[in-house]
Amino acid sequence: MWTHYPELLQRPVPRYTSYPTAADFTDQVGAQRYVQALDAIEDGTPLSLYVHIPFCEEICWYCGCNTARSNKRSRLSAYLDSLHEEIALAAHHLAGRGRVQRISFGGGSPNAIEPLDFVRLVGDIIIAFQAEDPLISVEIDPRQVADDWISVLRSARVRYASMGVQTFDPLVQEAIGRVQPYEDVLSLTHKLRDAGVSSINFDLMYGLPHQDQHLLMETLEQTVSLSPDRIALFGYAHMPHIIPRQRRIDTAALPGEAVRFAMAATGHDFLVEQGYQPIGFDHFAKPDDPLAIAAREGRLHRNFQGFTDDESEHLIGFGASAISQLPGLYAQNAKNAGVYRAAVAEGHFPIERGVERDSESRRHGTLINDILCHGKAPLPHRLTQEQSETLEEFVQRGLVTTGAGQVHLRPAAAPYARTIAAIFDPRMAGRIGSFSAPV
Numbered sequence: 103m104w105t106h107y108p109e110l111l112q113r114p115v116p117r118y119t120s121y122p123t124a125a126d127f128t129d130q131v132g133a134q135r136y137v138q139a140l141d142a143i144e145d146g147t148p149l150s151l152y153v154h155i156p157f158c159e160e161i162c163w164y165c166g167c168n169t170a171r172s173n174k175r176s177r178l179s180a181y182l183d184s185l186h187e188e189i190a191l192a193a194h195h196l197a198g199r200g201r202v203q204r205i206s207f208g209g210g211s212p213n214a215i216e217p218l219d220f221v222r223l224v225g226d227i228i229i230a231f232q233a234e235d236p237l238i239s240v241e242i243d244p245r246q247v248a249d250d251w252i253s254v255l256r257s258a259r260v261r262y263a264s265m266g267v268q269t270f271d272p273l274v275q276e277a278i279g280r281v282q283p284y285e286d287v288l289s290l291t292h293k294l295r296d297a298g299v300s301s302i303n304f305d306l307m308y309g310l311p312h313q314d315q316h317l318l319m320e321t322l323e324q325t326v327s328l329s330p331d332r333i334a335l336f337g338y339a340h341m342p343h344i345i346p347r348q349r350r351i352d353t354a355a356l357p358g359e360a361v362r363f364a365m366a367a368t369g370h371d372f373l374v375e376q377g378y379q380p381i382g383f384d385h386f387a388k389p390d391d392p393l394a395i396a397a398r399e400g401r402l403h404r405n406f407q408g409f410t411d412d413e414s415e416h417l418i419g420f421g422a423s424a425i426s427q428l429p430g431l432y433a434q435n436a437k438n439a440g441v442y443r444a445a446v447a448e449g450h451f452p453i454e455r456g457v458e459r460d461s462e463s464r465r466h467g468t469l470i471n472d473i474l475c476h477g478k479a480p481l482p483h484r485l486t487q488e489q490s491e492t493l494e495e496f497v498q499r500g501l502v503t504t505g506a507g508q509v510h511l512r513p514a515a516a517p518y519a520r521t522i523a524a525i526f527d528p529r530m531a532g533r534i535g536s537f538s539a540p541v
């Protein structure tokens with residue numbers, strides 16, 4: 103059982119899905135710099151692709167993603183045309199260099215587009231990049247999955263699928279604007295398995311309005327009864343000043359920090375008892391799932407989608423707001439779909455901002471990744487007095503050891519992992535930014 107030390111969790115910290123984080127992106131990085139980074143990709147380099155579909159049938163009130171309602175066919179169609187053009191542009195620049203191994207579709211909800219449009223996208227990518235049997239993963243909104251979508255997932259040989267579930271409790275579902283009967287998730291889980299999807303993930307949340315430990319446990323029990331291969335248990339980050347749609351959520355109904363911590367701890371203990379392997383600080387996987395195997399073998403990484411077994415250093419993002427992660431650079435496409443489409447129509451990469459990854463930031467990024475993914479990292483030779491004192495607070499509570507030139511997180515340090523990683527982040531000095539509570 104984790105021990106709650108509220109004094110260690112006061113400071114909002116990044117989720118560290120990248121380093122430097124998106125808070126450090128500026129407009130100093132544009133299309134020209136992105137082209138240079140693409141040109142530096144060598145023949146045979148393993149590539150991963152991410153395709154962003156910024157549409158959903160219905161918008162959930164808690165959602166922080168770049169997405170909008172998919173209620174206009176003409177808007178979807180224009181967006182898909184731009185995606186095809188951007189894919190062609192990147193393939194033209196790569197000119198056959200790079201080997202596409204993974205293709206991930208996220209959003210929004212990729213199943214907000216027509217199944218036939220999805221088939222065209224997959225086919226276009228495979229032909230444009232001459233990809234041979236890539237590992238395809240798709241995020242799915244279980245509320246509207248017609249049978250023709252299942253056929254398409256089967257024929258495209260989609261192997262990983264991730265479902266937004268969040269909670270099974272009807273009252274909590276009402277309070278977050280996402281009503282989704284258990285039966286829908288049950289039915290989709292069976293259909294995905296029948297379609298050959300080998301790893302199914304459920305995204306769940308704690309810290310939702312009206313939610314308590316009892317309601318979370320009910321959701322976890324229902325989840326385990328469906329036996330997903332992976333479970334992500336995220337803390338809801340309530341930031342209505344940054345995400346206006348969250349204003350519909352009743353702040354007074356949100357649980358306090360102590361209850362949130364108890365929920366995270368209960369969730370962790372329950373899932374471990376049920377045979378799931380903890381992955382990092384908020385993911386769980388069955389021991390034979392590729393994510394769990396990667397964690398045990400020290401091959402776990404963190405990218406914009408969270409913890410991953412994807413080892414490619416080259417991730418190319420397509421679509422509005424998509425981020426490309428290349429060895430020397432993070433580059434993000436325009437968030438606004440209209441701006442994105444206009445740039446692509448002119449034959450330009452729609453890069454709006456990003457950040458250089460110089461050798462120093464890569465060194466810090468590796469250390470932070472090691473702490474979050476492997477629970478240990480080489481202890482830097484020189485720490486500031488503030489860094490030493492902050493680290494000591496974790497050492498004194500038995501959460502961290504520092505011997506043989508290593509900082510080592512004990513299992514009970516999992517809820518503090520992001521806070522501990524932030525000690526070694528020189529960009530955190532004097533900054534709060536738009537980060538979220540650690541738990």
Ligand code: SF4
Nearest residue numbers: 158161162165167210
């Ligand atoms: S379905 Fe997913 S991406 Fe769409 S609004 Fe809901 S949480 Fe956000």
